Amino acid sequence: MLQIKPILVALKRHKSGTILIALQIALTLAIVCNALFIIQQRVTRLQRPTGLQESDLLTIQSRFVGVTDDGVAPLVRSDVLALRQVTGVEDAYATNSYPLRGGGWSTGTRLNPDAKKPTAQTTQYFVDEHALATMGAKLIAGRNFNAGEVIVADPKSLKTPPQAIVTKALAEKLYPKEPALGKPFYLGDDKTPATIIGIVERLQVPWSGTWAENFNDNAVLLPVQLTSNFTVYMIRAKPGQLADITKSVPAALFKNNRMRVITGERGIRTFAMVREQAYKSDRGMAILMGVVCLVLLAITAAGIVGLTSFWVGQRRKQIGVRRALGATKRDILSYFLTENLLIGIVGVVIGAGLAIGMNLWLVSHFEMARLSMVYVLAGVVLLLLLGQGAVLAPAMRASRVSPIEATRSV
Amino acid sequence: MFGYYVQLGVRSLKRNPWLTALMVMAIGFGVAASMITYSVFRAVSGNPIPEKSERLFIPQIDSWGPKYNLLGNEPPYALNYVDAMAMMRTHKAKHQTMLYPIGLSALPRGGQSIPFTVEGFTVQSDFFAMFDVPFQYGGAWPTSDDDQRAAVVVISRKLNDKLFGGENSLGREITLSGHNYRVVGITENWNPKPRFFAVWGGSSFGNPSDIYIPISRAMDLRIDTAGNNSCRGRIDYSDWDGWLQSNCVWVTPWVQLDSAAEVMQYQQFLEGYAADQQRAGRYGWAPNVRLRNVMEWLDYMQVVPKESSISLLVALGFFAICLINTIGLLLAKFLRRAGEIGVRRALGASRREIYMQYLIEAGAVGLAGGVLGLLLTALGISGVGLLFQPQIARLAHLDITLVGLTLLVSIFATMVAALYPTWRAAQVQPAWQLKSN
Numbered sequence: 001m002l003q004i005k006p007i008l009v010a011l012k013r014h015k016s017g018t019i020l021i022a023l024q025i026a027l028t029l030a031i032v033c034n035a036l037f038i039i040q041q042r043v044t045r046l047q048r049p050t051g052l053q054e055s056d057l058l059t060i061q062s063r064f065v066g067v068t069d070d071g072v073a074p075l076v077r078s079d080v081l082a083l084r085q086v087t088g089v090e091d092a093y094a095t096n097s098y099p100l101r102g103g104g105w106s107t108g109t110r111l112n113p114d115a116k117k118p119t120a121q122t123t124q125y126f127v128d129e130h131a132l133a134t135m136g137a138k139l140i141a142g143r144n145f146n147a148g149e150v151i152v153a154d155p156k157s158l159k160t161p162p163q164a165i166v167t168k169a170l171a172e173k174l175y176p177k178e179p180a181l182g183k184p185f186y187l188g189d190d191k192t193p194a195t196i197i198g199i200v201e202r203l204q205v206p207w208s209g210t211w212a213e214n215f216n217d218n219a220v221l222l223p224v225q226l227t228s229n230f231t232v233y234m235i236r237a238k239p240g241q242l243a244d245i246t247k248s249v250p251a252a253l254f255k256n257n258r259m260r261v262i263t264g265e266r267g268i269r270t271f272a273m274v275r276e277q278a279y280k281s282d283r284g285m286a287i288l289m290g291v292v293c294l295v296l297l298a299i300t301a302a303g304i305v306g307l308t309s310f311w312v313g314q315r316r317k318q319i320g321v322r323r324a325l326g327a328t329k330r331d332i333l334s335y336f337l338t339e340n341l342l343i344g345i346v347g348v349v350i351g352a353g354l355a356i357g358m359n360l361w362l363v364s365h366f367e368m369a370r371l372s373m374v375y376v377l378a379g380v381v382l383l384l385l386l387g388q389g390a391v392l393a394p395a396m397r398a399s400r401v402s403p404i405e406a407t408r409s410v
Numbered sequence: 411m412f413g414y415y416v417q418l419g420v421r422s423l424k425r426n427p428w429l430t431a432l433m434v435m436a437i438g439f440g441v442a443a444s445m446i447t448y449s450v451f452r453a454v455s456g457n458p459i460p461e462k463s464e465r466l467f468i469p470q471i472d473s474w475g476p477k478y479n480l481l482g483n484e485p486p487y488a489l490n491y492v493d494a495m496a497m498m499r500t501h502k503a504k505h506q507t508m509l510y511p512i513g514l515s516a517l518p519r520g521g522q523s524i525p526f527t528v529e530g531f532t533v534q535s536d537f538f539a540m541f542d543v544p545f546q547y548g549g550a551w552p553t554s555d556d557d558q559r560a561a562v563v564v565i566s567r568k569l570n571d572k573l574f575g576g577e578n579s580l581g582r583e584i585t586l587s588g589h590n591y592r593v594v595g596i597t598e599n600w601n602p603k604p605r606f607f608a609v610w611g612g613s614s615f616g617n618p619s620d621i622y623i624p625i626s627r628a629m630d631l632r633i634d635t636a637g638n639n640s641c642r643g644r645i646d647y648s649d650w651d652g653w654l655q656s657n658c659v660w661v662t663p664w665v666q667l668d669s670a671a672e673v674m675q676y677q678q679f680l681e682g683y684a685a686d687q688q689r690a691g692r693y694g695w696a697p698n699v700r701l702r703n704v705m706e707w708l709d710y711m712q713v714v715p716k717e718s719s720i721s722l723l724v725a726l727g728f729f730a731i732c733l734i735n736t737i738g739l740l741l742a743k744f745l746r747r748a749g750e751i752g753v754r755r756a757l758g759a760s761r762r763e764i765y766m767q768y769l770i771e772a773g774a775v776g777l778a779g780g781v782l783g784l785l786l787t788a789l790g791i792s793g794v795g796l797l798f799q800p801q802i803a804r805l806a807h808l809d810i811t812l813v814g815l816t817l818l819v820s821i822f823a824t825m826v827a828a829l830y831p832t833w834r835a836a837q838v839q840p841a842w843q844l845k846s847n
Contacts, residue, residue, distance in 0.1 A: 016830070020738040027731045031724060038720075065515040065525040066588045157648035189643070254524065261515055261527045265800075281717050284797030288721060292728055295439050302432050303735035310742030366716050 003331075007339045017307050018343055025347025025383055028300045030354035033379040034362065035289040037371050042286040046279050048216065050099040051167070051202030053136025056090070056237040057271035058246055059098060064229040065259045072227045073152045075257060080128075082256040083233060086248055088241035093130040094231050096155075097123070097206045099219075100278040101232070102266065104206030107188040109220070111174060120173040122166075122218040123205040124187070126226050132165075132200070134236045140168060142181045142198035145223040155226045160187045164194035167203050169217035171196065187220065194222070208278040210367060242270060297386060304390035308336065312398040319398055320405025329399040336395035337388060344387040348380045355379065411763075412770070419771030426743065430775065433739050433824075437779025440732030441820040442786030443725040449787075449812055450794060451722045453805030454615070455714045458602035459541065463704035466540065467665050467673070469497070469680055472698035473657060478642035485698055486640065487610040487662075487711075491654040493687075494661035498534070498625075502679045503665035503672070507537040508625050510661050511608055513636035514586040516620075518573060528569060528586065529636065530621030531608065532628040538564070538595070540666050541607060546570075548580045548595035551624065555594075559626040563591035569620040570596045589631055591623060603805055606704050607664055609711045610638060615801040635660045677701050717797060733827045736775075740831040744768055751835055752843025761836040768832040769825055776824030780817040787816055 011018050064075055076094050083092035097104030104125075108118025125131070129145045142165070149163050164185075171180035174196075184193035203219040205212050233253075237245045250268055253260065262268060265277070276283075312319075319332055359371035423430040457463050471493050472485035479485060489497070494508050512532055515525045537543070538550035551562045563584065570579055570593075583590045601618035608616075632650050641658035667673045677699070684697030702710060744751075751764060788808055795803040 016741060016834070017738060020734055020741070024731055024734045024738070027727060027734070031727050031731070035724065063513075063515070063527065065517070156650075156653065259525060261525055280799065281715075281797060285717055285721070288797055289724070292443065292724055295443075296728060296731060299436050299439070299732060299735055302436075303738050306429055306432060306739045307742055310746060313746065362720070366720060 003335060004338065004342070007335065007342060011339065011342070014311065017311065021304060021307055021343050022347040022350065024300050024303055025344055025387065026351035026354055028296050029348055029351025029376075029379045029383050030358050031296060032293050032382070033351075033355035033371065033375045034358050035293045036379065037359070037375045038368075039286045039289045039293075040375075041369060042282040042289075045208070045282050046286075048204065049202060050204040050275075051135075051137050051200065051217075052099060052271065054271045054275065056239060056242050057134075057136075058235040058237060058242060058249060059101070059266075059269050059271065059274060060233040060235065060249065060253070060262060061266050062231055062233065062253060063261045064231075064257070065261060067229055067259070069154065069227050069229055072229050072231075073225060076225060076231050079231070079233065079253060079256055080130075082252055083235055083249065084130075086245060086252045088238050088245045088248065090236040090238050091130050091134040092233060092235040093128050093134050094225065094233055095131065096126045096226055096228075097232060098125070098135075098234055098274075099204035099206060100208055100274050101206040102208075102278060106205070106212075106215075109170070109174060109218075110186040113186045113189075113191050113193070119185075120170060120218055121215040122170055122187075122220050123215070125203070125219060125221050126224040127221050128223060128225065131221060131234070134234050135203070136236070137203055138201040139165075140199055140201045141179070142196070144198060145221075150223045150225060152225050152227060155228050158224070158226075160190045160192050160194050161222050161224055162195060163197045163223055165198035165200060165221040166196050167200055167217055167219045169202070170219065171199050173218065194220075208282070246270060297382075300383075301386050301390040304340070304387055305394060308340065308391050308394040309397070312336070312394045312401075315398075316401055316405050319401040320403055320407075323401060323403035324406040332399040332401070333395050336391055336398055340387050340391040340395075341384065344384045347387075348383055351383070352376050352380060411766070415767045415770040416774065418767060419774045422743075422747070422771055423774060429739055429743055430778075433736050433775050434778045434782055436732040436735045436739075437776060437820050437824055438782030438786055440729035441779060441783035441816055441823070442790055444722075444729045444819070445783065445787045445812060445816050446790035446794065446806070447718070447722040447725040448815075449791060449806040449808070450798060450802065451714070451718050453603060454718050454802060455708075456603065457705060458604055458606045458708075459704060462540075462542065462666075463606075465666055465668055466704050467667055467676070467701050468703075468707050469663055469665060469676070470700040470702075471680065471684055472695065473659065473693065474642050475693065475695045479698075483698065485700060486659040488638070488640070488659040489661045489663055490657055490659050491661060493683075494663060496683070497663055500679075500683075503667060503676055505536040505540050505666035506664065507534040507540060508661050508663050509533045509537065509607065510625075510635045511637035512621075512623075512628065512633050514621065514633070516569070516573065516584065516586055528620040529617065530619040530623070532625040532633065533622050534625055536666075537622065537664075538597075540664065541602075543600055544598040546596045546598050547578050548593070551594045556624050556626055559630050560624060561589065561591045561627055562594045562624065564595040564597060564622040565593055566597050566618060566620045567599050568618065586621065586623075587633075597622075604708060604713045606708055606713075608637065608662065609708065609713055610662065613801075614711075614713050615799075615805070617801075673701065715798070715802060718802075721797065729823070733823055736824060736827045737830060740772060740775075740828050741834060744831045744835040747835075748838050749843050751838045752840040755838065755840035756844055764836045764838075765832055768835050769828055772824050772828030772832070773821055776821035777817070779824060780820035783820050784813060784816050787812070 064072055080092055080094050083089060104123055106121060106123045109120050109122050110118050128150045129147050132139055132144050145163060151161055174180055174185050175183055180196050181199060184195050186193050202217055205216055205219060235249055250262055355376055356371060362368045363370060470485045471489060473490050473493055474486050476483055498508055509531045513527055513529050516528045517525045534556050535550050535553045546567050555562050570576060573584060579593050582593050584593060599618060604614040605616060639658050639660040641656060647653045647656045665676060667676055680699040681697045684699055687693045791806050791808055794806045
């Protein structure tokens with residue numbers, strides 16, 4: 001049925017073309033597998049939730065001028081009160097950082113203060129009792145802070161406050177077997193513990209990079225107002241009023257105190273901008289890889305069409321002879337399809353090896369994850385189908401060669 | 411003959427416009443992808459100070475010990491205050507500077523104006539000569555100002571424009587975060603890419619710095635670092651002085667060493683210093699020092715962003731596939747004309763002539779691919795912002811070198827791709843071809 005043997009004999013006479021197509025299929029498979037894998041990884045990262053209600057959220061970074069750190073506390077207090085009065089503002093609080101901000105604090109947590117290795121890494125958000133409402137974070141156990149628990153502290157000599165709210169992810173790391181609510185834990189090298197008074201469903205760390213991936217959802221909220229002249233404000237707008245308060249809030253801050261600087265790339269950002277900036281290179285990488293894949297597949301397909309057309313043109317006489325000797329159109333068609341399939345199989349076998357090799361190299365040089373075999377399989381199927389599709393048109397043309405060709409020019 | 415071959419080539423390319431278009435597009439896309447990613451890679455991996463990079467070194471001292479050191483027992487990226495001050499005092503290298511990034515606020519003249527942030531570095535007088543900082547007016551402060559802890563400042567041309575409308579403001583006073591400084595120098599706009607001297611402390615591709623003040627003055631005013639501050643173990647300081655005595659590293663040292671002998675001496679000095687600290691009981695481990703020059707440092711710090719390397723690699727692989735594709739298509743194209751080649755050979759054309767004719771034809775394809783590639787590159791470079799952070803995307807630009815390189819690479823690559831098909835064409839036996847027709 002399948003005429004493999006004559007095909008192999010024929011291919012031996014077209015070594016260079018065969019090798020070129022196989023090589024092209026192999027390299028394309030290697031790149032497409034890895035590119036698809038990179039796309040999938042980046043898209044997964046893009047879709048991670050922050051735990052915030054991201055719409056109607058505004059972030060502002062401000063630095064006071066001409067004030068020493070110990071004079072800052074009342075100024076921040078007055079800022080926050082002023083912010084909550086602005087029309088269109090639902091709630092607001094001052095903090096050191098927020099999810100996806102790009103910079104913040106991180107430390108180890110311990111169950112035993114003398115343990116050498118921390119139980120889990122976590123980020124710290126210094127907040128007040130308005131934080132949960134402003135963020136839109138969901139409290140799943142325990143309670144929020146109350147105003148009386150919020151202390152003022154110098155970041156250079158910070159002691160752990162008695163209360164803390166942690167994320168569910170961190171709570172489960174600290175107390176995997178029992179409910180964490182009401183239990184103590186230690187932050188950094190501090191010998192005094194904080195008690196978990198509340199658990200929120202989720203809060204992401206300020207970093208989107210791969211290095212923070214293993215503690216992505218570990219966060220501690222502490223009822224502390226830091227006396228640093230650099231402050232971050234989180235502001236929730238009443239529904240639909242985000243655009244208005246993006247203009248009115250900075251004006252209100254300057255009205256409250258002119259001696260400040262709100263500048264830089266992170267100065268005034270809606271949370272949509274925060275997210276976009278945090279994942280800019282992830283999204284860019286995914287788009288780039290997607291474009292590369294498409295163009296690559298198109299070029300490989302076009303190359304197959306080109307070379308097969310040439311072969312068909314070269315073999316018109318032989319095809320004519322075969323037809324004259326009784327081969328049907330189907331026989332001719334299946335000849336070229338089989339030929340392509342054979343070359344394709346050689347190509348994808350080499351290509352699968354290349355794909356894995358390339359991935360291993362990327363793993364060792366760029367801390368990428370291991371390629372899952374699903375991608376190699378998907379790539380193999382994709383390229384074999386692509387080859388068959390590309391060869392179809394020239395093969396159809398070949399099958400239409402008339403037996404009369406055999407009699408010509410002999 | 412050359413002109414005739416070009417004519418022949420163009421005519422042959424016109425004969426199969428589809429095949430030609432396919433080749434041109436393959437080369438165009440391949441070369442454009444490579445050039446776009448290369449333009450970024452070139453910007454981030456370049457030598458920021460080519461004439462001196464071999465002579466500028468960053469000394470590192472192991473102040474954390476094996477327990478806390480970085481992977482591979484590498485010492486910390488910077489110095490703690492105590493070591494930094496000791497190295498400053500001994501001044502073993504002919505030129506040296508300690509530095510760390512700062513962010514202060516400046517107030518423009520006029521009552522109702524709003525303050526703005528200025529970023530810069532605290533440095534020593536040698537900084538400017540060591541790193542070839544170009545000046546518009548004035549120059550570095552004298553070394554004596556370092557010792558006298560003088561309130562002097564070197565500002566950038568940009569800040570001078572903003573504060574003084576661009577006039578020669580030497581000797582004028584400016585107020586930074588509530589303290590006055592006398593302007594002694596105004597630099598031209600200067601921002602090496604990557605900013606090699608502050609790779610760890612600051613940002614490799616940050617905005618140009620606006621101010622430079624003496625580090626001794628900054629210490630008096632207790633100006634905190636605006637860059638990294640990395641500590642190990644129990645953090646037990648509670649105030650400024652405690653911080654200075656802690657194991658936190660935040661000061662970056664640079665030295666200029668002009669000869670191999672000086673490098674050797676300095677290496678010995680570093681080891682000697684570390685050994686002294688061990689003997690004095692400050693460090694409980696054997697000396698573990700490093701002395702890397704600019705390019706070694708950039709390499710060690712992996713300044714080139716991951717995205718840049720990966721996308722360049724992918725683009726090069728892409729280009730390779732496009733070229734393999736071109737080989738196949740050229741092969742098909744040339745061998746289809748075996749009869750024509752046979753006639754030419756029979757009429758007396760040498761193999762050389764056949765090579766010439768077909769390489770020129772391939773060159774024409776390469777040129778067309780290059781022009782298409784150039785258009786796509788220009789288009790792509792305006793879209794790099796999609797993939798990279800703005801401060802890195804800004805670095806990619808189309809200049810005359812890149813234009814030349816694009817055309818050259820595509821013509822050269824196509825001709826290399828054409829070598830095998832041309833060889834096959836030249837091997838055509840005239841007798842066979844003539845017989846069958």
